[in-house]
Amino acid sequence: MQKVDLNALDPAMESDADKLHRVARLGIGLVPVAGCPLLELFGSVLETPLNKRKTETMIQIGEIINQLIDDGVVTEKGLQENEVFVSTVAEACAISLRNHQEEKLEALRNAVRNSALPRCPADDYRQLFLNFVDVCTVTHIRLLHLFHDPELWCKNQNLTLPNWGMGGLSSVAEFALPELKGQDELYRSIWKDLYQRGLVNTGSMGGTMSRVGMLASRTTQIGAQLINFLSKQ
Structure with missing residues (x-):
């Protein structure tokens, strides 16, 4: 069965980000005297990294497609x-260009894989979940995974839980992560x-x-x- 030729992958379509980049290059080129150095600086700083992200995303999605076909x-x-x-592929590609953290990129790859399976969530849920990856922080993802099953999460991370008698959710968070x-103001806000997004059932990490x-x-x-949608099944 024909699969994706990963060696031949090459971004043929110009994305909105590339259009913006091209227009900005043109504008910089019109600046007298300093235009050429600015143009070279802009290209060296942004052009290659953006193209690299786009190509890497296409290759990773190609690998997912090939694995699904092989299986x-x-x-x-x-x-x-x-x-x-x-x-899902189109949305994941767009989100990946705006993000660099591996945990978010991994979540997007898992979402692409799971969207091809029969148990893929309904459209409303799927779009809500992808938007979550786009706008959340990595700490959002880590805390959600941790408190889905703290004991299992710690076991998977090879962490031996302390012999707590009493404590709070903040103690679990700071031990596991x-x-x-010292970042309690940050993680309590997250x-x-x-x-507020309806993803956890407890409003505060305080209390004993x-x-x-x-x-x-x-x-x-x-x-x-x-x-489940953002995890490898």
Whole structure:
């Protein structure tokens, strides 16, 4: 069965970002005297990285398509006729050009893969989840994954949980994600955002509770769906 030729991938279409880049280059070129140095600087700083991101995204999506075909999950014709998959690829490509953090890019790749499967969420959920990746921070994603199942998350990270008797959700967050230590104002604000989006069922990370409460799942049904869509199944 024919698969994507990864060696032949080359961005043939000019994206909106490239159009903006081309217009900006033209404008800089019109600036007297300093125009040429500015033009060279603009090109060296932005042109190559943007093209690199676009090419890398296309290759990664090509690899996903080839893997799905190899596994017998889909066919080339089936993917071509799968409007949900095509829309997800288009949206994921656009979002990836605006982001550089690997965890967000990995979430987008997983979303593309899962959109080709029968269990793909309905359109409203799918678009909501992709928008979440676009506008959220990496800490949003980490906290959501952590508090979906704290014990399992720590086990997967080879972390041995302390023998807590009592404590709060903030203690779990700072233990599992040590980069958050001393950043309580930041992660509490992010947690509040997750709550307002309906992704977690607890409005505050404050308060004292038992060890069982500390390690209980805090994701809502839609929060769990989001995690599944952004995770490799």
